[in-house]
Amino acid sequence: MSIGLFRALENNGGIVEVVVNYLKDNFENYLEELKSYLRIPSISALASHKDQMLKCADFAAEKLKDAGMTRIEIFPTAGHPIVFAEWMGKPGKPTVLIYGHYDVQPIDPLNLWKDPPFEPVIRDGKIFARGANDNKGQHFVHIKSVEAFFKTLGELPLNVKFILEGEEEIGSENLVKFLKTQQDLLKCDAVLISDTSMYAKGIPTITYGLRGLLYMEVEVVGPDRDLHSGSFGGAVANPINELAKIISKLHDKNGKVAVPNFYKNVLKLSKKEKDNFTRFKLSDKEYAKEIGVKELQGEKGFSTLERLWTRPTLDCNGIIGGFIEEGAKTVLPSKATAKISMRLIPDQDPVKLAKEVKKYIHSIAPKSVKVDVRTLHYGNGVVIPLESKAINAGAKAVSKAFGKKTFFTREGGSIPVVVDFVKQLKAPAVLMGLGLDSDNIHSPNEHFLLENFEKGLYASVYFLDEFSNS
Numbered sequence: 001m002s003i004g005l006f007r008a009l010e011n012n013g014g015i016v017e018v019v020v021n022y023l024k025d026n027f028e029n030y031l032e033e034l035k036s037y038l039r040i041p042s043i044s045a046l047a048s049h050k051d052q053m054l055k056c057a058d059f060a061a062e063k064l065k066d067a068g069m070t071r072i073e074i075f076p077t078a079g080h081p082i083v084f085a086e087w088m089g090k091p092g093k094p095t096v097l098i099y100g101h102y103d104v105q106p107i108d109p110l111n112l113w114k115d116p117p118f119e120p121v122i123r124d125g126k127i128f129a130r131g132a133n134d135n136k137g138q139h140f141v142h143i144k145s146v147e148a149f150f151k152t153l154g155e156l157p158l159n160v161k162f163i164l165e166g167e168e169e170i171g172s173e174n175l176v177k178f179l180k181t182q183q184d185l186l187k188c189d190a191v192l193i194s195d196t197s198m199y200a201k202g203i204p205t206i207t208y209g210l211r212g213l214l215y216m217e218v219e220v221v222g223p224d225r226d227l228h229s230g231s232f233g234g235a236v237a238n239p240i241n242e243l244a245k246i247i248s249k250l251h252d253k254n255g256k257v258a259v260p261n262f263y264k265n266v267l268k269l270s271k272k273e274k275d276n277f278t279r280f281k282l283s284d285k286e287y288a289k290e291i292g293v294k295e296l297q298g299e300k301g302f303s304t305l306e307r308l309w310t311r312p313t314l315d316c317n318g319i320i321g322g323f324i325e326e327g328a329k330t331v332l333p334s335k336a337t338a339k340i341s342m343r344l345i346p347d348q349d350p351v352k353l354a355k356e357v358k359k360y361i362h363s364i365a366p367k368s369v370k371v372d373v374r375t376l377h378y379g380n381g382v383v384i385p386l387e388s389k390a391i392n393a394g395a396k397a398v399s400k401a402f403g404k405k406t407f408f409t410r411e412g413g414s415i416p417v418v419v420d421f422v423k424q425l426k427a428p429a430v431l432m433g434l435g436l437d438s439d440n441i442h443s444p445n446e447h448f449l450l451e452n453f454e455k456g457l458y459a460s461v462y463f464l465d466e467f468s469n470s
Contacts, residue, residue, distance in 0.1 A: 015153065016465045022148045023457045030144050030457070031127070031450075033063070035120040037102075037136050038129040044080055044103035044170050053166050056102045057081040060164050067143050068150035069162065077174035080166030084185070087146075088159045093468055095159035096390075097188035099421065100139025100195070101168035104131035105442045112444035125450050132448040134441040138194040138434050139164065141453060145460035157468035161188060165417075168195075171377070172417045179424040190390035190467060191421045194456065196433030199280065199407045201449070204398035204459075207431035208391060209309065209410030210418055212344035212381035214353055218246065218361060219337045221370040226322075227332040237368035239336040240321045246371075247316050247338060249364050255299040257314045257342075259360045265347040267383065269310050276408055277305050309410035313343045343412060350378035379416030384428045389470040394430040397462035401455045432459060 023030075042056035043049045060083045061072050069085035080103065088095070107117040107130055115121045120129040127137065142162075149156050163186065165175045179186065198205040220239040227236060252258050284304055288296050298307040307313075321336030323329040342357075344350055358373040365371040384391055386408060395406040411431070418429050434456040440446045 016461055018152050019145075019148045019461050020458050022152045023145065023454075023461065026144075026148070027454055027457075030140075031122070031453075033144075034127070034137060034140050034453075035129075037063075037140060038120045038127075038131050039118050041118045042103050042131070042166065043106050044167050045106055050080075053080045053103065057083050057164075057166060060102050061085070063140075063143050064162055067147035068156075069146075069160075075178065077167075077178065079170075079174045082166070082175060082178055083164040084162065086159070086161040087156060088161075089155060090157070090159050090468075093158040094189040094470060095161060095187070096190050096192050096464065096467060097161045097163060097186055097421075097425070097427070098139070098142045098192045099163050099165075099417075100142070100193075101135045101165045101172075102131075103166045103169050104134065104136070105169050107444075109444065114445055117444075117446075122450070126447040127450060127453070128445055128447045130446055132446050133435040133439040134446065135168065135195050137448040137453055138456070141194065141434065141456035142192065142460045145457050145464065148457075148461065149464070157465050160464070161186065168417065172420075175417060176420050179420050183424060186425055188425060188427050190388075190393075190427050191418075191425065191429045192390075192394075192432060192460075192463065193415075193418065193421075193429055194432050194434050195415065196411055196431045197435045197437045197439075198433050198452070199409050201436060202402060202404065204395075204402040204404055204406045205409055205433050206391060206394050206398065206406055207409050207411050207433055208386060209346070209383040210381055210415055210431075211309070211312070211410075211412055212346070212348065212350060212379050212419070213414040213416070214342040214344055214350040214357075214378045215376045216340050216342075216354065216357060217337060217374045217376055218243065218340060219335060219372045219374070220246070220365070221335040221372070222368070223332070223334055226334050229330040229332045232332055236332060237366060238332055239369055240319075240333055242366060242369050243319070243321070243336040243338055246361060246364060250314055250316075250340075254301075255297065257312065259314070259353075259357050261356050262312065262314075262353065265349065266312060266345045267347045269306065272386065273310075273410075274306075277303065279407065280305060308412045310345065312345050312348060315341055317341050343414065344381050346381040346383050348381070350380065354378065379414055380419045381414070382419045382422055382429070383410070384422070384430075388428040390428045390430045390467060393463055393466035393470055394432050396466050398432060398459045400462045401459035430463070432456075432463065434459075 040056040041052050064085040065072050072085045075082040117130040196207045220243045222239040318339040322333035323331050354375045399406045434452045
């Protein structure tokens with residue numbers, strides 16, 4: 001592009017639209033490239049797919065090179081590789097670190113897929129394949145938006161770094177270690193992540209809060225072997241019965257968690273946030289109907305959105321014990337186990353809370369059984385201030401791309417690596433979700449709306465432009 005044309009476009013506010021128009025002209029090409037990405041079965045949980053993980057890391061690195069990154073490096077880890085890339089050609093301008101993950105979930109049950117999970121198919125305005133939404137499709141938009149800047153303007157408006165990992169679906173253990181040792185390499189002013197969902201179809205959304213997670217296991221042990229329920233029933237404590245009693249005492253009649261000090265450090269909802277929630281106009285009746293229940297239930301005194309996004313919870317996720325096969329077997333089991341998860345709010349310390357939970361369960365357990373309470377894993381929650389320049393740039397970007405006012409949401413789930421980014425790099429995270437809750441991530445027939453893929457490309461361009469002036 002000539003200097004004269006560049007300045008003319010700059011004076012007319014059209015520089016970014018040149019990039020956007022390039023994206024529009026090349027959209028079909030991007031779809032074909034995404035298909036190639038999706039064909040690689042990069043299932044991080046399966047050791048048999050190790051070679052495919054390496055192949056996928058190489059593919060991502062090659063696309064980053066094609067996009068215009070001047071430094072590309074694949075870092076080996078004890079697990080799967082981390083792909084890093086950067087272009088630091090704008091001294092004095094902000095630096096944004098773009099995160100994504102190239103690993104995907106296993107495909108089981110295969111018989112429920114309408115098409116082979118690693119043979120992308122476009123149908124009904126969607127692209128179907130494992131990883132289409134989570135997360136190849138979502139982070140691919142940022143690679144292509146960067147490329148479009150270089151193809152049209154020859155440069156980016158700010159400095160950009162990419163970090164793509166291959167272990168998000170199995171806990172990001174090696175990325176967390178990488179963050180601790182590579183803070184200088186990853187230094188940035190904001191982290192841009194597209195790995196969440198929009199509030200609804202066509203509604204531009206920025207997620208600014210995530211709940212944390214504390215996952216524990218409670219094992220109740222009675223006799224040293226399974227016993228005949230006729231010969232011993234009534235004389236020996238049944239571990240399943242006692243476990244059920246323990247679970248029944250984890251909440252009070254108002255839906256509050258009964259563990260002492262559970263709510264001690266819960267971050268309160270600001271008036272601004274509370275006012276924002278009124279925009280969503282969530283119908284409890286419609287929400288209940290959508291998930292197939294007659295009515296909703298939860299902690300009294302709070303709206304459904306508050307309970308989903310801003311209140312801590314405790315739920316039993318599974319019970320194991322005794323005879324569970326078809327038919328009958330009159331057994332009094334030796335032991336029973338429950339899996340229990342807690343979604344935590346920022347300022348709740350999962351380590352301290354685990355001690356409180358363990359202490360409380362032991363206090364309500366009878367002496368007739370032995371109880372072991374174990375912590376399996378945990379992660380903190382996070383809330384990004386709505387006043388953040390990065391959040392503001394993200395909100396403007398998605399609003400411009402989708403043509404509607406941005407909704408600000410908090411997420412009931414957990415993305416532990418986001419907390420690590422915020423803590424280790426001291427930079428705000430912009431969760432620019434482009435998927436939908438109905439996209440079947442982690443399930444058969446995962447898909448990504450083509451409209452969201454296309455508008456995500458534009459949103460990425462607008463964000464880079466907006467944040468460059470912050």
